[in-house]
Amino acid sequence: MNSSGGEISNARGLLAEKIAGEITLSSNPGETLRKWRRNFSITQTDLSSHLGISPSVISDYESGRRKSPGILIISKIIDALLKIDEDRGCSMLRAYESMFCDLLGLESICSVCEFREPLILSDMAKKIQANLICGSPDVSLNGYTIIDSLKAIVELMPDQFQKIYGRSTARALIFTGISTGRSPMVAVRVTNLKPGAVILQGLVPDKVDPIAIRIAQVENLPLLTTSLSPEEISSILNNNR
Numbered sequence: 426m427n428s429s430g431g432e433i434s435n436a437r438g439l440l441a442e443k444i445a446g447e448i449t450l451s452s453n454p455g456e457t458l459r460k461w462r463r464n465f466s467i468t469q470t471d472l473s474s475h476l477g478i479s480p481s482v483i484s485d486y487e488s489g490r491r492k493s494p495g496i497l498i499i500s501k502i503i504d505a506l507l508k509i510d511e512d513r514g515c516s517m518l519r520a521y522e523s524m525f526c527d528l529l530g531l532e533s534i535c536s537v538c539e540f541r542e543p544l545i546l547s548d549m550a551k552k553i554q555a556n557l558i559c560g561s562p563d564v565s566l567n568g569y570t571i572i573d574s575l576k577a578i579v580e581l582m583p584d585q586f587q588k589i590y591g592r593s594t595a596r597a598l599i600f601t602g603i604s605t606g607r608s609p610m611v612a613v614r615v616t617n618l619k620p621g622a623v624i625l626q627g628l629v630p631d632k633v634d635p636i637a638i639r640i641a642q643v644e645n646l647p648l649l650t651t652s653l654s655p656e657e658i659s660s661i662l663n664n665n666r
Contacts, residue, residue, distance in 0.1 A: 439521075443521075445503055447541060454499075455487045462487075464517065469487075535572040535573065536571045537589060538568050538571075539568040539592060540566070546561075546564045546622050547563060549566060549662070553658050553661055554652070558630055558638055558649060559642055559647070560622070564595075566596055567592070572589060572601065590620070595621045596622075597620065598613070600623065601627060603627065605634035606625040610637040623641065623648050625649070626650075626658065627651075627652065629652065
């Protein structure tokens with residue numbers, strides 16, 4: 426994929442913002458910092474050398490032996506990770522650039538969101554007042570995607586459907602703008618990738634099409650409904666982002 430300097434710069438900013446958000450909002454910043462350093466395939470020695478500090482300082486931050494770093498130090502660490510990646514040919518940055526570009530153009534159709542930490546479906550259901558129609562509520566989810574069902578049917582190309590899964594298929598697909606739930610379940614049925622759960626927004630349980638329920642049972646997918654608005658759902662679940 427050919428990229429201009431401007432596209433790389435935009436991707437760099439988005440990635441830096443993503444890493445900073447995950448670290449500062451994490452209940453275990455040190456572990457999250459370690460995860461991202463390993464994602465970049467950068468050793469503690471390489472990172473500390475670039476920052477001009479002892480490797481033991483990085484080790485202490487990641488293990489929690491040292492007080493969680495402030496935003497200024499986190500910014501310096503993120504800049505170092507990205508600079509080292511740039512010196513190595515931008516392999517990590519280009520991988521995320523591809524992901525960001527894949528999601529561009531889908532914003533009017535769906536909203537792809539990741540959780541800071543996995544959330545059990547039963548807990549998510551309680552938060553958004555969802556009713557379980559069928560399936561197990563014990564699955565672990567890494568995020569959710571809110572999809573405008575009508576726009577997806579009209580505008581989403583077949584090869585784009587997989588992009589609504591973000592970084593993981595272990596997520597809830599929340600379909601809006603539906604009348605019976607049959608169409609989104611048919612769409613899920615004919616694709617290779619399967620979500621962790623499907624939530625039909627704006628429907629009450631007795632209005633769900635029996636065929637939609639049957640598809641969920643055949644695919645062994647938890648199927649739920651909620652009457653909360655997409656904005657209310659996002660507001661509630663964003664506390665887990």
